[in-house]
Amino acid sequence: MDNSNYKILNLVGEGQFGKVYTAIHRQTGELVALKELNPRKFSTKKFLREMRILLSLEHPNIVTCKGIEHNSKGRYLVTEYCEGGTLRDLLETSIELSLEQKLKIITDILEGLNQAHIEGIIHRDLKPENILLCVTSGGWKAKISDFGVAKIELEDVNVSSNIGDTGSPAYMAPEQFYGKYSYSSDLYAIGIMLYEILIGYRPFSGSPNEIMIQHLNLAPKIPPEIPESLAQILKEALQKLPQHRFRTAQEMKTAILRATLELQVYNQSLYSTIPYQSISLNLVYQESIQEPINYVAVKDNFLYLATKKSLLIQSYDHLSNNIEIKDIIKHQFDDKIIEIKSVEDGCIVVTQNPNNYYQYSFFHCGNQKTNLREIKSESFAYAIPNNYSWIALNNTFDNEQGFQIINTKNGNVILNLVKDFLPKQILSLDNNHGVAIYDQLEIDKNQTFLRFFNRRGNWYDAYIISLSLHSLVYHQKVTNTFLTREKQTNNLILINLYPFAIRRIPLNFKADFWICRDNGFICASHQGNIALLDTKGDYLGETNLNLSISSIESLKDDKILVIVNTENGQEKRIYH
Incomplete structure (x- = not known):
């Protein structure tokens, strides 16, 4: 919409008298609904009448009217946006x-x-x-x-x-x-x-x-x-x-x-548990692990297994009815590994030394290692896109903390330190965009903020979610879709950005892991529960391995890699 205070994001629906869009205010970032009024179906008199009614009704359980928006394409009634749908x-x-x-x-x-x-x-x-x-x-x-x-x-x-x-x-x-x-x-x-x-x-x-x-x-x-x-x-x-x-x-x-x-229905859970639907997982590979595995990442035919101070890279092949896993290299670190993440051609490994310095290293699918960046920070959060061309992270510079974006190829600063802005999580959405996720507890402990940026260091859309959430995962193959868990409940939260919508998904257990797979999501608990969801968040069924799960990742061909704890130590298992 040219010459408008609002940027239309998406069509939400079409009512009796016109289309309804979700839009964002260009200056404040506030989400609103724009109700387009078709003059052939809805006269100016009726249009002004509805606006007058809404403006006169200030109540928490009546949609708030924010005024009228005119442009060359038509006229719109501007109201608050309700992300839960109808x-x-x-x-x-x-x-x-x-x-x-x-x-x-x-x-x-x-x-x-x-x-x-x-x-x-x-x-x-x-x-x-x-x-x-x-x-x-x-x-x-x-x-x-x-x-x-x-x-x-x-x-x-x-x-x-x-x-x-x-x-x-x-x-x-x-x-x-x-x-x-x-x-x-x-x-x-x-x-x-x-x-x-x-x-x-x-x-x-x-x-x-x-x-x-x-x-x-x-x-x-x-x-x-x-x-x-x-x-x-x-x-x-x-x-x-x-x-x-x-x-x-x-x-x-x-x-x-x-x-x-x-x-006496007060203090019930928000939702009754969904009807239990059993799924079968067949064990197709099993191997004992000598040294405890803390983190797992998968990229194409490579497995990345991190112990306390070492990274083991393995190749993975599924030939007929046989799964073949071979060691490629084991790299030893001086400092503790605190996170690993797969990217386009390999894996990012983050280590932390006793002085709160974080070392970000890139491992090629083979055995090549590149040190990307060493950062001192009291708050750990970062994002690197699949092409690892930039890193967005919490940083400390001249004793001041903040958010920063740095070019990993030449070390140039893309975005200067945004002081006193320390996201609890940062995600890359693609090679050009990312999102900083943070709470402002002094405002509302039950709110989570999403603030989007591009690789040039420019901020654009921002969203407020009136829930306290755990870490989010972003589905790279399902555009603009996040999955997370609501704190203090078993509910998963599916977030779609365009149009902005939030869906609660109750589970029969409290998930400790939620990860993406090609055709949906996998949710699991340390107690051995595993549930599958499709890309819309619909429940497909669940099972229990009756084993303690340490890590879980999705493999291609609908297989799942699980690190389980047994009486004799750990095992690497692959299920189909």
Whole structure:
């Protein structure tokens, strides 16, 4: 968008009245949603009306409006961006929310709706597609969006509507099919959503005409396994006559909170465990290890195995039904190895001496060694791209600490020391880009910041994630995708940048390792659990080796290299 305050990043979706994009503010880096208004579908009057409604509704459970953006291509409503997607997205995953979290989402909606009703605004189109989710350390925060067909009581008194411009048949109250509406029409829609989130499907289905007939004539069937307190709430919210429903959103919220206390669902985990699905891993290679292996890296047909002060490089071949592993070279270091990482033509080895000097060395796939850089720093974090042309790292210079980018070929400084900026992790995304990941605990201990840079030392996009996260891994073959684990839970977090979206993935165990493989991810624990995910984060299944895992890496041809601890020491194992 030329001459605009915002840079469009990606198309998020397309609604009834136009497309919705995610965009970033060119100066502040703030992420927003840009709702494009198609004048053929959405008049200027309606456009200004929705903006006025949103601006008047300041509430944590209603999407915040930030104004209007005009350019040569059109006009946009600027709103806050909710990285968790819609409630519909969440309902369509295989993840089963805990009862506490289900009821929390509904009470969030009721809180926002109560504020709208106090302001005299009737939404008229409440449905999971119009409920946006923000990720928080406590689960999800729901926010009401899309007031495109909302009515203002004092301005629209005694005005009826055509069916075509109000609501969605699956969530419409009976009176809405006659062009009538009231505050209780919104409560009926929430009753349908509560039914769907509790039971897994809506009470009425079929064609739009069949759904209308059922709304008008049939009482919803409530399964006997639904607790009585919640069944009574559903019955009252879904009464055919408006006057028989809850009088206010606050009254319905109070009833749900009372049921929550009665059912004693507080302090449950955020999610129930996903149904266990077993996978089989076949042992195809096994070898005893003489010296304890602390780190493993794999690149093509080479294995890099690091002990406390040595690096063993091996060749790996799979010939027919036979796996052949040969030693190439073993290199001894004077200092302790603290990390190894595979790159395009070999492996990076990082050592640390007692004076906090870090030596970064490159090993070619053969036996050639190159010392890239020696750095003194009190904070260890670095990134080197596959072509190892630059290194981004935490550095100390003239007794000042900070972040720096250095050319590894000639030693020239690309980015001067950014003082007092010490990322907890740095990742290379490709040969030209990287990301610095850091916390600002003085601001919020439950926030993680991602700040992106290029090889020339220029900063560009920045993202804020409202979660406290462990280290991130970046999938080189699945563009703009990260995987990490949420602290204090078993949940993995899948992050997509374009469009920016966050997905929680519950596991049946707490992962200590999460690594990339060609067609997804491998997650494992020190206790021997191994789970496989696809590139979208969908759970494929898991197993337990019943052995302690020290290290794990992915090999080609869907094989997994695992270093396990046994009673007699360590073993190198390959599974398929």
